Amino acid sequence: MNNKSMKIIVRYIIRIIFIVFIVLAINYSLFLFIIRYSPMAKEPTTTVKIIAEELNGDNKQLTDKTTKVIQKNNLWVQLVNASGYVIYSYNEPDDIYNYYSINDIAKLSKSYLNDYPVYLWESGRNLVILGYPKNTISKYNWFIPTNVINNLPLTLVVIMLMNLIITIILSIILSRKLTKPLGNIIKAISSLKEEQEVKLKEKGIFKDLAENINETSEIIRDKNHKIKLRDTAVSNWLTGISHDIRTPLSMILGYSALMEGDATLSEEVHSQARIITENAVRLSDLITDLNLASSLQYQLIPLNLSLVKLSSIARKAVAKGVNSGILKNSSIDLIIQDESASALLDEALFLRAIINLIANSAKHNKQGCNITVTVPNTNEYDYVSIIVSDNGSGIPKDKIERINGYDYFNAWINKSNGLGLVIVKSIIETHHGQMVIESEKGKGTTIVIRIPAG
Incomplete structure (x- = not known):
C-alpha cells in the first residue's frame, strides 16, 4: 500500500x-x-411531592395551578388515611378503589394500579396516590x-x-x-500523465470516473498512434527527399570539380565552378543536418554511450576547428579547469555538438571573433559542464526563443539561423542535459552545457 x-x-x-x-x-x-x-416531561416524583405538601393540612385542597396540571395531563389524585380510606380525590377514574387494604397497598408498591402508573408520597399520616393515564409511562424495577x-x-x-x-x-x-x-484510479491518473495506456474495471461507486479515465486513455492512445504515424511519414519523406537530392547533388559536385580542374576553361568559368561547388557542399551539409535533426526529433538514433572525459571532447573539438578551416577569421582558446569531469556520452554525437557550436560562432561572425572552449571546475556534484563562448556580434533574442522553443523546421527555414544550435540542443537533451544560451547583441554569446556526471 x-x-x-x-x-x-x-x-x-x-x-x-x-x-x-x-x-x-x-x-x-x-x-x-x-x-x-x-407532555409528561415534569418528573412525576416532583409532582406528587407538591400535591402531598398541598394536601398536608386541614384544608385538603389543591391549588389552581396544580389542578390545571392534573387536568392538562389527565392525571388523578387520591389521599388515603392510615385506615385505608380515601379522604380526598380529584379526577379519579371509575375503576379505582375508595378503600385500600394492606394487600392493595402492597400492589401499589409495584408502581401500577389497575394498569395505571402510580406514584406514592407521604402527606403527614396520610398517603398521596398520583395516577397517570394507562400506557403513558413505563415503570421498571431495576436491581x-x-x-x-x-x-x-x-x-x-x-x-x-x-x-x-x-x-x-x-x-x-x-x-x-x-x-x-x-x-487504482490514482495510479491510472499518474500513468495518464506519462501518456501510458490504462484500463480500469468499470464497476462500483467509481464506475463513471473509471469510464472517463478509460475513454481518456483511448483518446491518448489514438493520438499517440496518429503522431507516430505522422512522425514516421515525415521521417520517411525526409529520408526519401534526401536520397533523391544526393544523387543529382553528387553529379553536380563531380562536374563542378571537373570544370575547376579543366585548364582549357577560362578563369571566369573556374570561379563559377567554385561557386557551384561551395553551394553544392552547403546544400549537402544542410541535407545532413536536416536528417540528423529529424532523427533526433523522432529518437531514431541509438546512443553508443561510454564514460568520456569532457576535456578530451573539448581538445578534439578545438583541434577539429583549427584543422578543418571552419574558424576562418576567428581564433580559438582552450581552458581546462577540471580534467576529471566525465559523463556517459555518445562521444561522436557529443563531439558533433561542440564542433557545431564552434562553427556557428565562426560562421555568424565573418569579421572574426575569439572563441573559447572551457571545461570549468564546478561545485555541482551531479552535473558537469562545458562552455563555448565568443566575443562576437551575439544572437538576437527572437532567435534564442525560437531555438528554446524546439521548433526545428521554423529554425531551418530561417536561413540566417540554420539548424546548428537546434541540433546541438537536441543532442544535449538526448543526453538528459541542459543548454543555456546567454547572449547580448554586440557583446558576444555564451552557451553553457550541463550534463549528468558519470
Missing part, C-alpha cells in the same frame, strides 16, 4: 470516528430534548448490585474504548473497499 492510499485511509477513519461521535451527540441531545419538553455501581466509571470507559475499537475496525474494512479502487 503506497503513502497516498495510507493517507486516504487515515483521513477516512478519522472522519468516520468524528461523524460517529457527532451522530451520538446529536442523538443524545435529541433524547434529552424529547424527555425535557414532552443493580452495588459493585456494578461502584465500577460504573471504569465500565463506561471500557465500553467507550470497545466502541472506539469497533468503529476503527469497521472504518478500516470500509476504507479498504473504498481506497482500493481509489488507489
